[in-house]
Amino acid sequence: MLKKSETIGFFCIKASAYAGILLLLAALALIGLAGYRVISWQFLTGLWQHQDIAAGGIWPAILGSFYLGVGVTLCSFPLGIGAAIYLTEYGRQNFWRRSIEVAIRNLAGVPSVVYGLFGLGVFVYLMRLGTSLLAAVLTLSAMTLPWIITAAVEALQAVPPALRESSLALGATKWQTIKQVALPLVLPASLTGGIVGIARAMGETAPIIMVGATFYLTKLPTSPLDKFMALPYHSFILATQHSDPRAVEYASGTALVLIVLVFILSLGAIILRYYFRSKYKIQ
Amino acid sequence: MDTVIAVKNLNVWYNHSVHAVKNVSIDIPRHTVVALIGPSGCGKSTFLRSLNRLLDTMENTNIEGEVIFNGKNIYHGDVDVTALRKQIGMVFQNPTPFPKSIYDNIAYGPLVNNEVGGYWGLSGIIKKFKKRKSASEVEASKDKLDGIVRESLKEAALWGEVKDRLFKSAYGLSGGQQQRLCIARAIAVKPEVILLDEPTSDLDPMATKKIEELVLKLKDSYTVIIVTHNIQQASRISDYVAFFHLGELVEYDTKKNIFTNPRHQLTAAYVKGEFG
Numbered sequence: 331m332l333k334k335s336e337t338i339g340f341f342c343i344k345a346s347a348y349a350g351i352l353l354l355l356a357a358l359a360l361i362g363l364a365g366y367r368v369i370s371w372q373f374l375t376g377l378w379q380h381q382d383i384a385a386g387g388i389w390p391a392i393l394g395s396f397y398l399g400v401g402v403t404l405c406s407f408p409l410g411i412g413a414a415i416y417l418t419e420y421g422r423q424n425f426w427r428r429s430i431e432v433a434i435r436n437l438a439g440v441p442s443v444v445y446g447l448f449g450l451g452v453f454v455y456l457m458r459l460g461t462s463l464l465a466a467v468l469t470l471s472a473m474t475l476p477w478i479i480t481a482a483v484e485a486l487q488a489v490p491p492a493l494r495e496s497s498l499a500l501g502a503t504k505w506q507t508i509k510q511v512a513l514p515l516v517l518p519a520s521l522t523g524g525i526v527g528i529a530r531a532m533g534e535t536a537p538i539i540m541v542g543a544t545f546y547l548t549k550l551p552t553s554p555l556d557k558f559m560a561l562p563y564h565s566f567i568l569a570t571q572h573s574d575p576r577a578v579e580y581a582s583g584t585a586l587v588l589i590v591l592v593f594i595l596s597l598g599a600i601i602l603r604y605y606f607r608s609k610y611k612i613q
Numbered sequence: 614m615d616t617v618i619a620v621k622n623l624n625v626w627y628n629h630s631v632h633a634v635k636n637v638s639i640d641i642p643r644h645t646v647v648a649l650i651g652p653s654g655c656g657k658s659t660f661l662r663s664l665n666r667l668l669d670t671m672e673n674t675n676i677e678g679e680v681i682f683n684g685k686n687i688y689h690g691d692v693d694v695t696a697l698r699k700q701i702g703m704v705f706q707n708p709t710p711f712p713k714s715i716y717d718n719i720a721y722g723p724l725v726n727n728e729v730g731g732y733w734g735l736s737g738i739i740k741k742f743k744k745r746k747s748a749s750e751v752e753a754s755k756d757k758l759d760g761i762v763r764e765s766l767k768e769a770a771l772w773g774e775v776k777d778r779l780f781k782s783a784y785g786l787s788g789g790q791q792q793r794l795c796i797a798r799a800i801a802v803k804p805e806v807i808l809l810d811e812p813t814s815d816l817d818p819m820a821t822k823k824i825e826e827l828v829l830k831l832k833d834s835y836t837v838i839i840v841t842h843n844i845q846q847a848s849r850i851s852d853y854v855a856f857f858h859l860g861e862l863v864e865y866d867t868k869k870n871i872f873t874n875p876r877h878q879l880t881a882a883y884v885k886g887e888f889g
């Protein structure tokens with residue numbers, strides 16, 4: 331028998347869980363209802379026509395966001411896992427190491443505009459990459475890094491010490507131990523945390539406007555130094571800047587495509603995690 | 614008497630404050646089973662981990678004294694620690710299979726020690742591609758690594774139980790099987806000494822019995838130092854017994870003397886089970 335106060339408490343917890351799910355479903359339904367009608371083969375694969383938004387498609391924006399996602403993944407995962415390995419395995423446990431960890435945790439909460447400004451200053455001007463896909467990938471990678479480092483550090487710390495010691499006790503070096511024993515456990519775990527950061531990065535608008543996203547391109551990007559279109563920015567412009575009365579509907583359709591793209595990315599992460607787990611025989 | 618490890622005035626401190634091992638001197642005879650007993654927290658694990666230099670992997674530990682292994686102090690500056698650890702194997706309280714197949718668990722030691730081409734040598738890479746062999750293929754194989762895996766598993770009395778699932782996850786084995794797998798993995802690099810830290814404390818009586826039988830057999834080829842909190846176990850499998858108390862080695866003698874005729878009051882009380 332539950333006490334009365336417990337019953338109430340339990341009800342509140344349950345209610346908030348349902349509220350969360352409902353909110354998510356409501357948002358999806360709203361965007362879906364508002365935008366599903368514009369989804370067509372032409373909308374998904376056509377080049378953008380600025381004068382008549384019904385005549386073209388958002389293929390350049392899909393491709394741009396896809397490039398961003400892949401670029402950020404390729405850039406931030408190796409860097410993030412490398413940084414996490416250095417921090418947990420080779421950095422000495424001292425004041426500096428703790429300061430770095432605190433800094434990284436806080437970086438995950440820095441507003442994305444700040445990363446945009448950073449990217450503009452460092453990648454666009456200082457490194458002379460110009461406003462380009464590459465600059466955007468690097469900017470978003472800097473934004474995603476803290477998530478991946480934090481996830482990987484936690485995963486590394488969760489590796490049972492006796493497992494590492496068993497490896498060392500067989501005459502393995504520290505590096506062999508990390509590579510052969512720790513990483514198989516760390517990769518799938520940090521993938522889960524890291525994908526949240528990448529999904530967030532793919533939905534960003536503010537930073538990419540500063541470093542290379544444009545609303546209207548007459549051709550697809552062919553080099554990393556080209557400008558590019560991206561789904562969130564496209565949706566933003568349509569919803570707020572375009573005079574066509576159908577623009578909001580097209581903005582919703584674009585948002586829907588973005589959600590699906592992020593969903594596919596997460597699905598990819600789940601499949602990859604499953605692959606790692608079976609490859610490394612983790613049950 | 615042929616001594617394989619001679620410890621001289623060993624002291625260990627944790628965090629510059631906890632004096633976990635106090636001035637311990639002990640000679641370990643070759644091809645015997647030496648049991649380390651004593652109440653928990655008395656420094657048995659710490660002592661054991663000083664013998665293969667696993668202690669120095671932790672920060673803030675201080676070690677003084679000498680551990681002479683085959684005539685050479687393992688704490689001397691020019692000792693190759695990985696080579697040393699290959700010669701002194703270790704198995705822990707909880708089974709610690711790697712996230713790999715049974716085969717790869719055993720192959721791990723020989724591979725990291727570059728005895729069969731290593732992980733990144735050409736032969737290692739080729740092996741990765743063609744290694745899903747059946748039990749009978751591994752049984753008949755002339756390949757060096759196959760041979761090591763097969764013989765190690767046989768020596769650990771595990772071959773019959775796992776030969777049909779060599780390439781399945783080691784996590785699918787029972788606790789007792791996992792522990793024997795860890796022993797097989799340690800054997801695979803042909804050590805001289807095997808350190809066991811309470812290897813059966815998490816196992817049921819049947820699994821414990823199998824490990825004890827295995828330890829008795831291992832004595833022919835290796836020297837075994839086993840920490841146990843189980844006094845009966847020490848009396849069943851050991852030749853010599855070392856009784857630790859509060860970081861000190863109180864008494865070290867043949868099993869017979871420790872159990873029937875101990876010199877110290879404390880030892881007598883402990884083996885009678887008066888405290889623990």
Ligand SMILES: Nc1ncnc2c1ncn2[C@@H]1O[C@H](COP(=O)(O)OP(=O)(O)O)[C@@H](O)[C@H]1O
Nearest residue numbers: 627628631633652653654655656657658659660
């Ligand atoms: N990593 C550590 N840091 C600090 N103190 C430790 C550490 N490991 C063990 N100790 C202390 O050292 C003493 C001996 O521990 P241990 O060797 O594990 O004993 P036993 O194996 O006999 O139970 C205990 O007092 C324990 O609290």
Ligand SMILES: [Mg+2]
Nearest residue numbers: 654657658659
């Ligand atoms: Mg212990």
